[in-house]
Every structure is written in structure tokens, then in C-alpha cells.
Amino acid sequence: MKQLTKKQAEELGKSGVWETWSDEEVVKVQLFQKRHCVGIPKFSAALSKILGRPVLTHEIAYNIEGLQNEYLKKAPAPTMDEILNLVPKKRRILVWL
Secondary structure, eight states: OOOOOOHHHHHHHHHGGGGSSHHHHHHHHHHTTTSSOOHHHHHHHHHHHHTTSSHHHHHHHHHHHHHHHHHHHHOOOOHHHHHTTOOOOOOOOOOOO
């Protein structure tokens, strides 16, 4: 799919048509777009179902290329340590329970 212009992405997002799409359709469109056109909760849930594992929101922000490669079966899923290490050190918080 060609990259959407800012206007096209905004129009698609506002239309809400993506709410009726299958998980596969959501992932095929949004995973390869530079602009958001699908709601993050819908995209994250669809990506988790398609990849067969929980996808943390920060993975979308910091590792979109890795997610693309995993989807295309060019790379394995990252380990939990790799996922956690995507968060910049200055943004990490340790919670001790």
C-alpha cells in the first residue's frame, strides 16, 4: 500500500471505517504506514492477535521495523529483555511490590 498523505490518514482515521476491518486488514494497513490512521488500541490488539503474543505500546513507538520484520517472518519475536530494553534508560521506572 502506498504511503498515505497527512490529509488521507486524517480522513481515514476520522471515517472510522477501520473499526470494521479484520485484525489482518488493520495490521496490513497500519503497520506499514508512517502516519496513524487506525486507533492505537485497535492496532495494538490486532497486532497482538496476528503476531500471537502481547505487543506492548512502546514497541510500536520504538521498534516498528522489528514488528514489520516479525510480521513478514523475516525475524523472530523479540525476547522480553529486548522489549523492555527498547524503553530509553532515562524513562524507566522500577516499581517494587
